[in-house]
Amino acid sequence: MRILAIDYGLKRTGIAVTDEMQMIASGLTTIASETAVNFLTDYFAKEKVEKVLIGEPKQMNGLPSESAPLIEAFVVKFIAQFPDMQLERVDERFTSKMAFQTMIDSGLKKKQRQDKGLIDEISATIMLQDYLSRKK
Template sequence: MLNTQHTKYIGIDYGLKRTGVSISDYNKVISFPLDTIDTSILIKFLEDLIPNENIEKVIIGKPLNLNNQLHELENDILQFIELLQSIFPKITIERIDERYTSKISSFIIRQSGVNKKSRMNKSIIDKISASLILESYLIMNKK
C-alpha cells in the first residue's frame, strides 16, 4: 500500500496523436503542466513516471459534447484506461468532465503574453489542458 502522504496525482488530456500530462505536488493542492507525449509512446512514458513519482491516482478527462453526449474519442480512452489498469492495478483512475479545457488553455496562453507562433503550438495547449483537468479535480476534492 502506498503512503499517501508522499504520493502525487497525474492528470491526462488524452488525444489520438498527442496526450497532455500534468502532475500534482505532494500535498495534492497544485497542478503543474508536465509534458505533451506522442500517444503512441504514452504507456512507456507512464511506466517510467508512475513508479518514479510515486503516483497514487490518475485523473483522465472525460470528453463530453455540449449536449452531454460522449465524444467519439471516449472508446479510445476506455481502451487506454483498461490497459493502464492492467499494468498498474493498484492505481486509482478517476474521470472528470474536460469540456472547455482547450479553450481555457488557449485563453491562458494568450493572456500570458506568449507570441502567436508559440500559441499555435498544440502541445502547449495539451499539457495546460491536462493541468486544468487535474486542478479541477483537486479543487472539487479538497480535504
C-alpha cells in the first residue's frame, strides 16, 4: 500500500506518492487546490493508499505560518470526506527552499525553476522522502 503526501497551497497542491513497498517517494502531480478532494477521491478508488501526509506549515519559531488556517480548513474537509483514511501531519518548514535548491542542483533552467507547480510537487516529494527516512 502507498503513502501519499500533500503540499496544500492557496492555488496549487503538490502531490507525491510512494511505490507499493513504501521505499521510494516520487512526485505524482500538481493540481489546482480546489480540485484536491475530487482528485483524491479518484486516486483512492484506483490505488491502495494506507496513509496520507499533509504538511503543517510553521514559521522558524515553531508557530503556525499565515497559511495554517487555509490548510487546517482543508484538513477538516479531508477528514469529513475520507474518515477512514489514516492522516498524519508533518513539518514542511524547509521543503519549498529544498525543492528550489534541488531544481538548481539538478541543472534546471531558470524558466523551469519558475514553474511553481513543479516546486509544489518536489516539496511534497521531499516531505514524503523525509518521512520515509525517519520511519526506518
